[in-house]
Amino acid sequence: EPEVTQTPSHQVTQMGQEVILRCVPISNHLYFYWYRQILGQKVEFLVSFYNNEISEKSEIFDDQFSVERPDGSNFTLKIRSTKLEDSAMYFCASSEALRGPSNQPQHFGDGTRLSIL
Amino acid sequence: AQKITQTQPGMFVQEKEAVTLDCTYDTSDQSYGLFWYKQPSSGEMIFLIYQGSYDEQNATEGRYSLNFQKARKSANLVISASQLGDSAMYFCAINTNAGKSTFGDGTTLTVKP
Numbered sequence: 001e002p003e004v005t006q007t008p009s010h011q012v013t014q015m016g017q018e019v020i021l022r023c024v025p026i027s028n029h030l031y032f033y034w035y036r037q038i039l040g041q042k043v044e045f046l047v048s049f050y051n052n053e054i055s056e057k058s059e060i061f062d063d064q065f066s067v068e069r070p071d072g073s074n075f076t077l078k079i080r081s082t083k084l085e086d087s088a089m090y091f092c093a094s095s096e097a098l099r100g101p102s103n104q105p106q107h108f109g110d111g112t113r114l115s116i117l
Numbered sequence: 118a119q120k121i122t123q124t125q126p127g128m129f130v131q132e133k134e135a136v137t138l139d140c141t142y143d144t145s146d147q148s149y150g151l152f153w154y155k156q157p158s159s160g161e162m163i164f165l166i167y168q169g170s171y172d173e174q175n176a177t178e179g180r181y182s183l184n185f186q187k188a189r190k191s192a193n194l195v196i197s198a199s200q201l202g203d204s205a206m207y208f209c210a211i212n213t214n215a216g217k218s219t220f221g222d223g224t225t226l227t228v229k230p
Contacts (some may be wrong), residue, residue, distance in 0.1 A: 031216055042223060043162070043208060053208035055216035091162060102150040102214045103169050108162035 006092050006109035009067070013082055015116055021077045023092030030097035031055070032075045034067065036088040046061065051077045075089070079114075087116045090099045105108060119144040121132075121209050121221035124127040130199045133175070137184070138194040138224045140209030147196050148171075148214050153183065156206040168192055199228045 005024045013019045023033050034046040048055040048069055065077045075094075079086055090113075093106040120143040130136035142151065153165040168176045170184045176183040185194040196203055210220045 010179075033216075033218065035218075035220075043210075043220040045218045045220070048218070050216060056213075058217075089160065093162075102146075102148055102212045103166050104150070105164040106153060106212070106218070107164060108154075110161050 004092055004094055004107050004109035006090075006112050008112060010113045010115070012115045012117060015082055015084060017082055018078065019079050019082055019114065021079075021090050021092075021114070023075045023077070023094075023109055024073050025075055025092070025094030026052065026107055027073070028096065029094035029107070031095045031104070031106075032067075032069070033093040033095075034077045035091040035093065036060070037091065038088045038109075046077070082114075082116045084116050087114055088112050119146070119149075119211050119213065119217070119219045120221050121211055123209055123224050124199055125224045128224055129208035130196075130226065130228055131226070132201060132228055132230050133198055135180070135195060136208050136226065138196070138209075138226065140192045140194065140221060142190050142192060142211050144213065146213045146215075151180070151183070152210045152212065153192075153194045153226045154208045154210060154220075155203075156208060158205070158207060162208075165221075166194065169209045196226075201228050201230060204228045 032049040047057040089111045091111045092109045095104040095106045122141045149170045151168045155163045166181045166230045167179045182195045207225045208223045212218045
């Protein structure tokens with residue numbers, strides 16, 4: 001069964017540095033998402049992406065964050081000037097476009113655990 | 118704005134019995150989808166079941182069923198014949214056609230042998 005893959009599984013970065021989290025969505029999916037989950041807490045929506053542009057973003061997704069689909073397979077989340085509170089599990093998800101995102105389940109990757117020191 | 122409320126931080130159920138996990142939602146959108154995900158202690162997010170706002174019949178997927186009451190804005194998950202492997206965190210989520218998702222705080226389910 002096709003799956004969403006995320007790399008790396010664990011990223012350790014010094015505070016203030018930039019980090020890029022990578023995701024390969026399922027090949028026929030057209031909606032892509034990033035979420036974060038601080039340890040033991042709820043899953044927080046960051047951004048959705050469709051047709052090479054941001055579809056929706058949350059108030060968390062400020063100028064520190066950006067997303068990109070650099071080629072036909074990868075979907076990346078860039079975090080600039082990382083802060084201690086950016087430490088979390090970051091999940092990528094993708095869904096089909098048929099009938100719109102509200103009707104399609106999102107398939108999640110296994111996540112990247114980001115640790116800011 | 119949209120919101121998901123899961124009022125049960127933790128639930129216990131005896132193996133082989135059924136359990137209902139509560140979820141209420143709030144949205145101003147007419148078209149939306151309601152989803153349940155399972156997150157075991159290993160951390161991955163597993164899609165379980167989906168209900169569309171215009172679906173008249175309750176969704177079922179194997180041992181999972183969704184008790185959808187639109188007027189009450191509730192979308193409770195029913196797990197029948199609980200198994201030890203069902204012990205996990207369960208999240209209810211809503212997704213709009215604009216692609217915005219909101220998750221609830223989750224319910225930790227523990228299945229007792």
